[in-house]
Amino acid sequence: xxxxxxxxxxxxxxxxxxxxxxxxxxxxxxxxxxxxxxxxxxxxxxxxxxxxxxxxxxxxxxxxxxxxxxxxxxxxxxxxxxxxxxxxxxxxxxxxxxxxxxxxxxxxxxxxxxxxxxxxxxxxxxxxxxxxxxxxxxxxxxxxxxxxxxxxxxxxxxxxxxxxxxxxxxxxxxxxxxxxxxxxxxxxxxxxxxxxxxxxxxxxxxxxxxxxxxxxxxxxxxxxxxxxxxxxxxxxxxxxxxxxxxxxxxxxxxxxxxxxxxxxxxxxxxxxxxxxxxxxxxxxxxxxxxxxxxxxxxxxxxxxxx
Amino acid sequence: xxxxxxxxxxxxxxxxxxxxxxxxxxxxxxxxxxxxxxxxxxxxxxxxxxxxxxxxxxxxxxxxxxxxxxxxxxxxxxxxxxxxxxxxxxxxxxxxxxxxxxxxxxxxxxxxxxxxxxxxxxxxxxxxxxxxxxxxxxxxxxxxxxxxxxxxxxxxxxxxxxxxxxxxxxxxxxxxxxxxxxxxxxxxxxxxxxxxxxxxxxxxxxxxxxxxxxxxxxxxxxxxxxxxxxxxxxxxxxxxxxxxxxxxxxxxxxxxxxxxxxxxxxxxxxxxxxxxxxxxxxxxxxxxxxxxxxxxxxxxxxxxxxxxxxxxxxxxxxx
Numbered sequence: 001x002x003x004x005x006x007x008x009x010x011x012x013x014x015x016x017x018x019x020x021x022x023x024x025x026x027x028x029x030x031x032x033x034x035x036x037x038x039x040x041x042x043x044x045x046x047x048x049x050x051x052x053x054x055x056x057x058x059x060x061x062x063x064x065x066x067x068x069x070x071x072x073x074x075x076x077x078x079x080x081x082x083x084x085x086x087x088x089x090x091x092x093x094x095x096x097x098x099x100x101x102x103x104x105x106x107x108x109x110x111x112x113x114x115x116x117x118x119x120x121x122x123x124x125x126x127x128x129x130x131x132x133x134x135x136x137x138x139x140x141x142x143x144x145x146x147x148x149x150x151x152x153x154x155x156x157x158x159x160x161x162x163x164x165x166x167x168x169x170x171x172x173x174x175x176x177x178x179x180x181x182x183x184x185x186x187x188x189x190x191x192x193x194x195x196x197x198x199x200x201x202x203x204x205x206x207x208x209x210x211x212x213x214x215x216x217x218x219x220x221x222x223x224x225x226x227x228x229x230x231x232x233x234x235x236x237x238x239x240x241x242x243x244x245x246x247x248x249x250x251x252x253x254x255x256x257x258x259x260x261x262x263x264x265x266x267x268x269x270x271x272x273x274x275x276x277x278x279x280x281x282x283x284x285x286x287x288x289x290x291x292x293x294x295x296x297x298x299x300x301x302x303x304x305x306x
Numbered sequence: 307x308x309x310x311x312x313x314x315x316x317x318x319x320x321x322x323x324x325x326x327x328x329x330x331x332x333x334x335x336x337x338x339x340x341x342x343x344x345x346x347x348x349x350x351x352x353x354x355x356x357x358x359x360x361x362x363x364x365x366x367x368x369x370x371x372x373x374x375x376x377x378x379x380x381x382x383x384x385x386x387x388x389x390x391x392x393x394x395x396x397x398x399x400x401x402x403x404x405x406x407x408x409x410x411x412x413x414x415x416x417x418x419x420x421x422x423x424x425x426x427x428x429x430x431x432x433x434x435x436x437x438x439x440x441x442x443x444x445x446x447x448x449x450x451x452x453x454x455x456x457x458x459x460x461x462x463x464x465x466x467x468x469x470x471x472x473x474x475x476x477x478x479x480x481x482x483x484x485x486x487x488x489x490x491x492x493x494x495x496x497x498x499x500x501x502x503x504x505x506x507x508x509x510x511x512x513x514x515x516x517x518x519x520x521x522x523x524x525x526x527x528x529x530x531x532x533x534x535x536x537x538x539x540x541x542x543x544x545x546x547x548x549x550x551x552x553x554x555x556x557x558x559x560x561x562x563x564x565x566x567x568x569x570x571x572x573x574x575x576x577x578x579x580x581x582x583x584x585x586x587x588x589x590x591x592x593x594x595x596x597x598x599x600x601x602x603x604x605x606x607x608x609x610x611x612x613x614x615x616x617x618x619x620x621x622x623x624x625x
Contacts, residue, residue: 140317144324147604151563152581152597153332159585160336236449240567243451244582262455263571266463267470278452286447 032221032298042294048287052280056102065096068251079272086272088258089265097258098277104254105281108169108238113230115173120180121223125211127181128188139185146178154237155246163249168241172234180226187219221299228292232285239281255281307616318609325601326378329594330371337590343387383598384591386584393595396580402482404576408565410492411499416554419504423511424538424546427519430512438508445505450564454498454571461494468493471573495572502564503557510553515546548619555611558604 036042065083071091079086085094127138153175154162162168191197192215200214216223235255241247242256258277265273337343340363341354349357358364362373377384383393426435445453462470469491485492518524519542527537569578577596584592616622 140320140324143317143321144328144601147321147325147559147608148328148597148601149559149562149604151559151566152593152600155581155585156332156336156590156593156597159588232447239449240451240563243449244567244570246585256449259451262451263458263470263573266455266458269463271459274455278449278455282444282448282452286444289443289447 036298039294041290045287045290052284056099059099065093067092067096067100085276101253101255104165107165109231109235111169112172112234113227116177117180117227120177121184124181124184125188128185142178142181159246183222184219187222188215191218225296228288232288318605321605329598330374333594383595386592388587388589393591400577400580403485410496414500415503419507423508424515426512427515442505442508450567451571457494495568498568514549518546551611551615555608558607562600
């Protein structure tokens with residue numbers, strides 16, 4: 001940013017120009033990025049995300065917790081030397097599980113959000129640009145899917161086919177693109193009557209060029225803000241699936257799977273099987289929401305969540 | 307107004323038809339022909355085929371769909387694969403206790419979130435506002451089941467004030483009477499549902515009240531010397547509550563999801579437990595009947611919210 005400012009001839013205006021001081025024009029994204037960096041909560045969120053990525057992906061290199069071989073003798077052990085966060089009912093090390101399970105949670109969250117955003121953005125852009133009957137039909141489909149509780153559908157389909165990270169992310173993504181579709185359509189409806197779109201059209205841009213080069217980039221701030229909330233929601237959803245016992249299949253597992261049977265574990269006094277991983281979920285989701293809120297303020301996006 | 311409501315009614319019906327198509331399609335794709343599920347693994351292929359044929363599962367899909375819709379319109383949701391009972395009977399058995407739980411949760415959520423949101427807006431950016439905002443934010447980022455588990459930890463395990471799980475009188479009979487006569491067992495599940503919704507609603511109530519506070523009619527009310535209490539009660543509450551009506555309508559899927567998870571945390575024998583049991587048995591008619599019911603509740607809830615808003619807001623009514 002500073003390099004470009006130096007390149008410009010810096011001349012102090014002799015008199016203050018009419019309509020205010022003359023400053024270097026910065027793009028909305030730059031301004032947004034700067035006000036994002038000044039938001040303390042957003043920085044906390046970002047630090048948390050970086051921490052969890054390091055914890056889940058590099059943690060296993062530093063700390064070897066047994067997460068694959070059943071060890072009945074040491075099952076349900078409270079935190080002791082060698083098992084800093086205790087073990088679960090199979091004798092797996094809880095801290096090690098938190099690292100490995102976190103990988104699945106993070107991957108499902110990101111992949112599901114990416115799928116939902118991709119599908120939703122294209123769907124919304126096409127509907128908004130097409131208008132008329134096509135728009136009506138496409139948005140009614142959105143209304144229909146949005147009316148059905150997401151948890152129910154994901155449980156039904158996920159119990160049947162969602163046993164791996166990719167398949168579960170696909171299922172969640174396929175049923176949660178509706179909010180981005182609505183947001184992008186709304187943006188496109190206001191953008192398509194703007195002058196630069198008319199100019200592009202007059203210059204001979206065809207429909208796909210209009211969508212890909214002019215409409216989607218300008219609707220991108222809405223999409224970017226929404227992605228963070230999508231990741232947060234997907235991770236909460238996966239956690240609920242795991243808690244209810246319909247998560248991934250062994251040997252893959254996520255944070256939610258570690259909490260299946262959480263009520264029983266708590267009643268038995270095995271707090272180390274519930275709270276550490278619970279705190280992971282809350283902190284990660286909170287970090288995503290913090291970043292989302294900060295991005296929304298920074299990019300000046302008015303969004304309705306859910 | 308009538309035209310508006312009629313148009314909304316028409317689009318609601320279209321959405322309902324769409325939901326029935328989607329649910330039927332899911333039943334078909336995931337459940338398939340149910341002969342094997344009904345007769346069990348030991349039945350011969352011949353008898354499975356015969357069962358499917360005699361129950362009409364070999365006809366063209368469109369005919370099957372129309373039959374399905376015809377039955378739906380007569381209030382017939384099909385027969386359970388596993389329980390040899392009509393789905394209507396199973397739903398009717400579990401619905402009252404879920405409605406009681408969710409109704410109480412929604413009631414308390416509204417009673418708490420509205421005043422809290424207005425309080426926050428009036429005291430904006432003070433310490434108390436920030437504390438409530440932070441608490442709501444943390445609750446909002448927390449899985450529902452973890453909130454339930456925390457309440458169990460505090461009130462049942464640490465202080466022994468409330469039971470963690472539904473007592474046998476409730477959990478075994480899944481009777482509404484059992485739930486009503488054991489009010490202390492309802493406290494934690496209702497509190498879980500309430501807190502989740504309060505976290506969601508109070509954020510919106512706060513921003514809605516902030517918008518309303520900036521309006522000229524508030525200035526006018528203050529300028530004519532109305533006591534602040536009356537400004538808030540007569541002018542702010544009513545106007546700030548309007549957007550909330552729509553929000554509550556929109557939050558029905560989230561309420562149902564919260565209900566499902568809460569029931570499973572506290573072993574509460576409503577529709578949520580029924581759903582999970584049916585999922586374990588791959589009893590698709592039951593699963594999809596409740597999914598359909600959730601969709602219908604959402605569409606009807608949104609429509610009712612629109613009617614309520616039209617009645618409450620003259621700007622819509624007279625437009």
